[in-house]
Amino acid sequence: MTLAASSGRARAAMAGSIRIGALLPLTGAGGPFGPSMAALHKQIVDQVNAAGGIEGQRVEYSFEDDQTNPDAAVLGVRKLIDVNKVCAVMGLWSSGVAAPTLPICAENKVVMVAIAASDSLALQKHDGYFFRSNVDVGQQGEAIGNWALKQGGKSLFGLLAQNPFSEPMRLGLVNTIQPKGMKAETIVYDGRRTDFRAEVGQALQAKPDILFLGGYPQDSIIIMKEVFRAGYGGKIVGTGTCVTQQFLDGVGKQVSEGIYTVRPSSAVGSPAYKNLQKLTGKTDLDTNVCQSYDQINLVLLAIAQAKQATGTAVRDNMRKIGDPNGEKVDNVLDGLKLIAAGKSINYEGAASPCKFTPTGNLVSAIFETLRVADGKLTPG
Amino acid sequence: MSLLRAAGISAGYSGRDDILKDVGIEVGACEIVAILGPNGAGKSTLLKTIAGLVTPRSGTLDFDGRSIAGLTPRDVSRRGVVFVPQEANVFPSLTIQENLEIGGYLDRKEMKARVAEVCERIPVLSERRRAKARTLSGGERQLLAMGMALMVGPRILLLDEPTAGLSPLAAETLFRMIKLIRDTGVAVTIVEQNAILALNNADRAYILVDGRNARSGPARDMLEDREIRRVFLGDVD
Amino acid sequence: MLQVFQLLVNGVMAGAILAVPAIGFNIVFAVLQISNFSIAALIAVGAYAGYTANVLLGLPPLLAILAAFLISGAAGVASDRLALRPLRGYGAIAVAIASLALNMVLENIVRFIFGNDVRSLDVPMMRDWIFEGIHVGPQAVFNFLVAIAAMVALFSLLSFTTVGRAMRAVADNPTLANIKGIDPEKMARLAVFLGMGMAGIAGVLLALDTAVDPTIGMRVVLSVFAAAVLGGLGSIPGAVVGGLLIGLAEQLSTLVVPVAYSSAIGFAAIILALLLFPRGILGDR
Numbered sequence: 001m002t003l004a005a006s007s008g009r010a011r012a013a014m015a016g017s018i019r020i021g022a023l024l025p026l027t028g029a030g031g032p033f034g035p036s037m038a039a040l041h042k043q044i045v046d047q048v049n050a051a052g053g054i055e056g057q058r059v060e061y062s063f064e065d066d067q068t069n070p071d072a073a074v075l076g077v078r079k080l081i082d083v084n085k086v087c088a089v090m091g092l093w094s095s096g097v098a099a100p101t102l103p104i105c106a107e108n109k110v111v112m113v114a115i116a117a118s119d120s121l122a123l124q125k126h127d128g129y130f131f132r133s134n135v136d137v138g139q140q141g142e143a144i145g146n147w148a149l150k151q152g153g154k155s156l157f158g159l160l161a162q163n164p165f166s167e168p169m170r171l172g173l174v175n176t177i178q179p180k181g182m183k184a185e186t187i188v189y190d191g192r193r194t195d196f197r198a199e200v201g202q203a204l205q206a207k208p209d210i211l212f213l214g215g216y217p218q219d220s221i222i223i224m225k226e227v228f229r230a231g232y233g234g235k236i237v238g239t240g241t242c243v244t245q246q247f248l249d250g251v252g253k254q255v256s257e258g259i260y261t262v263r264p265s266s267a268v269g270s271p272a273y274k275n276l277q278k279l280t281g282k283t284d285l286d287t288n289v290c291q292s293y294d295q296i297n298l299v300l301l302a303i304a305q306a307k308q309a310t311g312t313a314v315r316d317n318m319r320k321i322g323d324p325n326g327e328k329v330d331n332v333l334d335g336l337k338l339i340a341a342g343k344s345i346n347y348e349g350a351a352s353p354c355k356f357t358p359t360g361n362l363v364s365a366i367f368e369t370l371r372v373a374d375g376k377l378t379p380g
Numbered sequence: 381m382s383l384l385r386a387a388g389i390s391a392g393y394s395g396r397d398d399i400l401k402d403v404g405i406e407v408g409a410c411e412i413v414a415i416l417g418p419n420g421a422g423k424s425t426l427l428k429t430i431a432g433l434v435t436p437r438s439g440t441l442d443f444d445g446r447s448i449a450g451l452t453p454r455d456v457s458r459r460g461v462v463f464v465p466q467e468a469n470v471f472p473s474l475t476i477q478e479n480l481e482i483g484g485y486l487d488r489k490e491m492k493a494r495v496a497e498v499c500e501r502i503p504v505l506s507e508r509r510r511a512k513a514r515t516l517s518g519g520e521r522q523l524l525a526m527g528m529a530l531m532v533g534p535r536i537l538l539l540d541e542p543t544a545g546l547s548p549l550a551a552e553t554l555f556r557m558i559k560l561i562r563d564t565g566v567a568v569t570i571v572e573q574n575a576i577l578a579l580n581n582a583d584r585a586y587i588l589v590d591g592r593n594a595r596s597g598p599a600r601d602m603l604e605d606r607e608i609r610r611v612f613l614g615d616v617d
Numbered sequence: 618m619l620q621v622f623q624l625l626v627n628g629v630m631a632g633a634i635l636a637v638p639a640i641g642f643n644i645v646f647a648v649l650q651i652s653n654f655s656i657a658a659l660i661a662v663g664a665y666a667g668y669t670a671n672v673l674l675g676l677p678p679l680l681a682i683l684a685a686f687l688i689s690g691a692a693g694v695a696s697d698r699l700a701l702r703p704l705r706g707y708g709a710i711a712v713a714i715a716s717l718a719l720n721m722v723l724e725n726i727v728r729f730i731f732g733n734d735v736r737s738l739d740v741p742m743m744r745d746w747i748f749e750g751i752h753v754g755p756q757a758v759f760n761f762l763v764a765i766a767a768m769v770a771l772f773s774l775l776s777f778t779t780v781g782r783a784m785r786a787v788a789d790n791p792t793l794a795n796i797k798g799i800d801p802e803k804m805a806r807l808a809v810f811l812g813m814g815m816a817g818i819a820g821v822l823l824a825l826d827t828a829v830d831p832t833i834g835m836r837v838v839l840s841v842f843a844a845a846v847l848g849g850l851g852s853i854p855g856a857v858v859g860g861l862l863i864g865l866a867e868q869l870s871t872l873v874v875p876v877a878y879s880s881a882i883g884f885a886a887i888i889l890a891l892l893l894f895p896r897g898i899l900g901d902r
C-alpha cells in the first residue's frame with residue numbers, strides 16, 4: 001500500500017514536468033560570474049528538451065538573482081521552492097548566500113549543489129541534501145601540505161589572514177604534514193592592517209624551510225615585501241586566492257620570482273572539459289563555468305537514474321551516477337541514453353571527478369602547481 | 381567733534397531680545413571716558429558692539445567720522461579701535477613674547493623694537509618673556525592684555541574692567557598708566573567696577589542701567605552729585 | 618632580548634609614521650575644534666597622488682611626497698568647504714558625523730578613479746640592513762626620516778613664523794585672534810590644508826613601505842585616532858608622543874597577545890586614555 005502510494009507519487013512527479021532551479025549572482029561581488037553560469041544551464045536544458053527530455057518529460061529551469069547578498073538569496077530560494085517547486089537548487093556562488101539558504105533547502109527536502117567553499121556548509125545539519133562541486137578549503141590545505149612534503153623540508157610556517165577559511169585551511173595543512181614528521185607552525189593575522197612586521201618577524205624567527213601565504217592579495221603583497229626585505233631564502237607557497245596576477249603586479253618581478261602556488265584546477269583535458277570547450281566555443285574555461293556544467297549534468301542524471309524528480313530522489317541517486325564500474329560519461333545526453341538503456345554510468349566532470357563524501361564534499365579534487373617566473377605563473 | 385560716536389544703538393545676542401536699548405556715547409580725542417553701571421547693565425555688550433563682536437540692530441556707530449557698524453572685529457581694530465575684553469584677553473598657550481607679537485599682528489614693522497618698548501613700559505612682562513601666558517597671575521595677565529593692545533598704536537582703547545583681580549595699589553598704578561597712554565594721544569573708554577576710582581581718573585562718565593543711558597556728565601560733577609552716588613554708585617555715606 | 622629590541626626599533630619607525638597623520642588630525646582639531654574623520658580618505662588620496670606622481674609621471678619619491686602633501690591638503694580644504702563648513706553652525710558632533718560620510722564619499726571617488734586593485738610604487742626593493750641581528754629596512758629608514766622632517770617642518774612653521782603663531786592664536790581663542798587682526802577662517806583653511814597635507818604624506822609613506830589600495834587609510838586610521846586621543850586632542854607634541862606610544866604598543870603587544878588581535882591595541886589605548894587621561898597625556902583642553 002505504502003509502496004504503491006509512493007510509486008504513485010513518483011509517477012505523478014515525472015508525469016508533471018521536471019523542475020530544477022539555480023540561485024546565481026547577477027550583481028554584487030559575484031556579478032561577473034552569474035550570467036555565464038545561467039546561460040550554460042539553459043543551454044544544457046534546451047539540449048535535453050530537444051532530445052525528448054527525461055523519460056519523455058520536459059525539464060523546466062528557473063533561476064533567481066541572489067545579488068551576492070544573503071537577504072536576496074533567502075527570498076530567491078523561497079520563490080524557487082514555493083512557487084517554482086524545484087527539486088534541486090544549483091549555483092550558490094558565495095558562502096554568504098549558501099549559509100542561510102541551505103537550512104531552507106534541507107527542510108524542504110530540496111538538494112543544493114553549491115560552489116561556495118566554506119567548510120562549515122558541509123558540517124551544517126543538512127540530511128545529505130548538500131553537495132559541493134567545488135574544492136573545500138580543507139582539501140586546499142591538504143594539497144599544499146602534500147606539496148610541502150614533496151619539497152622535503154623540515155618545517156613550514158603559515159601566515160593566514162583571519163577569515164572563515166583560515167581555520168579549515170590550517171587544519172587541512174597541519175594534519176597533512178605533521179604526522180609525516182614535518183613541523184608546522186601558523187599564525188592567523190588581521191589582514192585589515194598595513195603593518196605586518198611583527199608577523200613576518202615571528203615567522204622568520206622560526207627559520208622555516210617553507211613559508212606559506214594564506215591571505216588575500218592586499219595583505220599578502222605587504223607581507224611578501226617584508227619577507228623579501230628580511231632576506232628570507234626558503235621556498236614560498238601561496239594559495240590560489242593569494243597568488244593572483246594582482247599579487248604578482250603588486251610585489252613586482254624581483255620579489256615574486258620563484259614563488260609557488262598550489263591551487264584547485266578544473267579537469268583540464270578531460271573528456272567533459274573538452275566537451276564543454278566545444279559547447280561554449282571557448283578554450284579557457286573559468287572554474288565557475290566548469291562547475292555549472294557539472295552541477296546541471298549531475299542533477300539531471302540523478303533524476304533520470306531515480307526516474308523521479310524529487311529532492312530526496314536526487315539526493316539518493318547523486319552517488320549512483322558515479323559508479324566506478326559504470327560506463328564513463330562526460331555529457332548529459334549520453335548519460336541519459338545509457339540510463340534509459342538500463343546501464344550503470346560513471347559521470348566524470350569538467351571541474352572534478354564528481355565523487356562525493358557523505359557530507360557532500362568532493363572526495364578528490366584536482367590541483368595544479370604553478371611557479372612564478374618573470375612575473376608570470378608558469379607550470380611548475 | 382568727537383572721535384567715537386555711538387547713537388541710538390540697539391543690540392543683543394543672536395536669537396534674543398535687545399540688551400542695549402537706544403544707547404549713545406561719545407568719546408573725544410585724548411579723552412578718558414568711564415562706563416559705569418550695575419552688573420548685567422550691558423557695559424560689556426556696548427564695548428563688544430563697538431569692537432564689532434556684536435552687530436548693532438539699529439543706530440549709528442562712527443569712528444573718526446566714518447561708520448564702523450558691521451565691520452569685522454579685525455577691520456575695527458585696523459581702524460585703530462582696540463578692544464581689550466574682560467576675560468580671555470590673552471592667548472594662554474603662547475608665550476608673553478608671542479602674545480605681544482600677536483598684539484602687533486596688524487602692523488608687523490619693527491616688531492622687535494615695539495616689543496621692547498612695551499616691555500619697558502610694563503617691566504613685569506620683560507622679565508617673563510619666554511613664559512607661557514597661562515602661568516601669569518590675574519594682575520599680570522591684565523597688564524599683558526594692555527601691553528598687547530599697545531602694540532598696534534591704537535587711536536582709542538576699549539578696556540573692559542582692566543582692574544578686575546588687581547590689588548587697590550595695582551589698580552591705582554594701572555590708572556596712572558592709562559593716563560600716560562592718554563597723554564600720548566590715545567582716547568580711552570573704560571568699563572570699571574570701582575566707580576570712585578574711575579571717576580577720579582576719568583574726564584567724563586556714562587552710567588548704564590538695564591541697557592539704557594541713565595546719566596552722563598563730567599566725572600568731577602558726578603563724583604560730587606550726592607544722588608548719583610547714592611542711587612547708582614551704592615554709596616551710603 | 619634581541620626580539621624585544623627589534624620590536625622597539627619597528628615600533629619607533631611605525632610610530633613616527635602614525636604621528637604624521639595624528640598631527641594632522643590634531644592641528645585641525647586645535648584650530649577648528651572639529652574631529653575631521655575624513656582624514657582616512659585623505660591618507661588614501663595622498664597615497665594615490667604619490668602613486669600618480671611616482672608611477673604614472675615617473676617622479677622620484679620625494680617629489681611624490683610633496684605632490685601628495687599638496688593634493689591631499691587641497692582636497693581637504695575643498696571638501697571641508699563643500700561638506701563640513703556649512704554644518705559648523707550645527708555643532709561639532711554634526712560636523713564629525715558629516716566627516717564620516719565625507720570619508721566614504723572621498724574613498725569611493727578614489728575607487729572610481731583608480732579601481733580596487735592593489736598597486737605598488739616604483740621604488741627598488743632593498744634588503745634590510747642587519748646590525749647585531751637587528752633588521753632595519755632602508756625604505757623604513759627613509760620613511761622614518763621623511764616623517765621626522767615633515768614633523769620638524771610643521772613644528773618650525775607653527776613655532777617660528779608669524780602665520781604659525783597666528784594659527785596657534787586662533788587655536789587658543791578665535792575671537793581674540795580676530796580682534797588682533799587675524800582672520801580665523803583663513804587660519805582654519807590653512808590648518809586643514811596642513812593637517813590633511815600631513816595625512817597625504819603619511820599616505821605615500823605607507824604606500825612606499827607597503828602598497829596602495831583604496832582602503833589604505835581605513836587600515837591605519839584607528840591607530841591614528843588612538844595616537845591623537847592618547848597624546849591629547851589638539852596637541853601637536855601630544856600627537857608625536859601618542860604616535861610613538863601606539864607604534865610601540867602595537868609591536869610589543871605581539872609578545873603577549875596573538876597577532877590577530879594587535880589591531881585591538883588601538884581600541885584599548887583609546888579606552889585607557891579616556892579613563893586615565895581624559896585630556897590626553899599632553900592635552901591641555
Ligand SMILES: Nc1ncnc2c1ncn2[C@@H]1O[C@H](COP(=O)(O)OP(=O)(O)O)[C@@H](O)[C@H]1O
Pocket residue numbers: 393396399417418419420421422423424425426
Ligand atoms: N554672549 C552672550 N550671549 C547671550 N547673552 C549674553 C552674552 N553676554 C552677555 N549676555 C547677557 O547680556 C546682558 C548684559 O551683559 P553684559 O553686557 O556682560 O553686562 P555688564 O558688562 O554690564 O555686566 C546680561 O543679561 C547677560 O546675561
Ligand SMILES: [Mg+2]
Pocket residue numbers: 423424425466540
Ligand atoms: Mg561686563
